[in-house]
Amino acid sequence: MTRTIRWLLDVLAVLVLTVGAALAVHGAVPGVRVAATALLVLFLPGYAVSVALFPRAHDPDADPSVGRSMVERLGASTALSLGLVAFVALAVNFTPYGITRTSILGGVVALTLAFALAGFVRRAMLDPDERYAPTFPVSALMFTNDHSWGADSHTTTYNLAVGLSLVLVVGSAGFAAWHGPSTAQYTEFSVVKGDQTVAEAAVLDDGEPLEVRLENHEGESQEYTAVVVAQRVSEGSDGAVQVRGQRVLATETLSAGDGETASETFQVSPPSGDDIEVAVLLYRGAPPSTPSRETAYRVLTLEVA
Incomplete structure (x- = not known):
């Protein structure tokens, strides 16, 4: 498959899976609901954020290990997803809708689609050779590359994004523990x-x-x-x-x-x-x-x- 097509695949997959998962959450099959919820909580939002933040392939001055870049994105997606979900939960708590499944689901789906579309636009504005095109070679799973993660300019940004996500997760847990379950009104x-x-x-x-x-x-x-x-x-x-x-x-x-x-x-x-x-x-x-x-x-x- 040519690079011209590959740069679109993950964006399209995120858009389709997000809409499908949102519909499946309200479905009648328990196993499907669990899988859809897991995608919306643990993966899709974070991957959409990475698509928007990093439209380019690796820094040309760094070792061009595209496969490892895919692993970075997949690995960071969970932390970024948890952070985004925590942010939505905190935000809707201060709206008239309150913390409900519908309000959190709506916020997560809306932000996921927005980040994915923003990533699509940012990639489309780049030269074809500069666009990130996902690939996942088997060699990417073998940690034998002598190149240090710190040498990649993307790593610092990823660390900051993941760190912020973890702060949001911990902060949300602390907020919930401090305020406790709200008294029934x-x-x-x-x-x-x-x-x-x-x-x-x-x-x-x-x-x-x-x-x-x-x-x-x-x-x-x-x-x-x-x-x-x-x-x-x-x-x-x-x-x-x-x-x-x-x-x-x-x-x-x-x-x-x-x-x-x-x-x-x-x-x-x-x-x-x-x-x-x-x-x-x-x-x-x-x-x-x-x-x-x-x-x-x-x-x-x-x-x-």
Whole structure:
């Protein structure tokens, strides 16, 4: 295979494997998911970084051991990958998305593709003879070359990149250990019946006021909206409740600081019928134009007596 084609192969492989691995992570085959995750955590991001940082073949003043250069890239890819993944995890922690599989996967895939494309552009701008073209001869695995790694101008840059990656990995571990697992953030939501609070299976008697109470454990002050709806329901073939129609009875806003409680009393008159339920839908902030159980942050359901 000519050098004209070889300089494209690893870039194309990184692009294809990254997209394929990102799709496979959400697949149904456990073994494939593990392999795809390993590629995205341990290899592809780091190799893409090396493609972007080092578009040239070896320094012409150094011993032209192209095979050894490939080994350098493969060896550094793991450390660079771990560093890039650690950087993404730290970065998304300070975004509204937080540290989730989707946010980290999206960040890693985006940066991997960006570095690979940057490497492609940088190689394309070089003279054909200067472009790095991957090859992996068997002799590259034999450490018999007397040439010292320190003599190669690439080695210092690699050492710096790998060192920075290790610092990011250690720093991420220290950050996680220092802050520890974040305390679960939630809001308690219940119906007040006399001197008791009921979170489920409550009954609304005819003419009885509907009092709801919430307790904010979100870590900061929150604005809530409670929407009371009368719903006509039926039981689906799978036993799940299906809403066939609804009418909004009342809407109120509530505010509570972290650790504080708030309550609201509604005077509602739902229609009667065995298939009627009253649902209280709690939203953080404003509700959508069509409130539903699926979009609500918390849901309370009451049978109508």
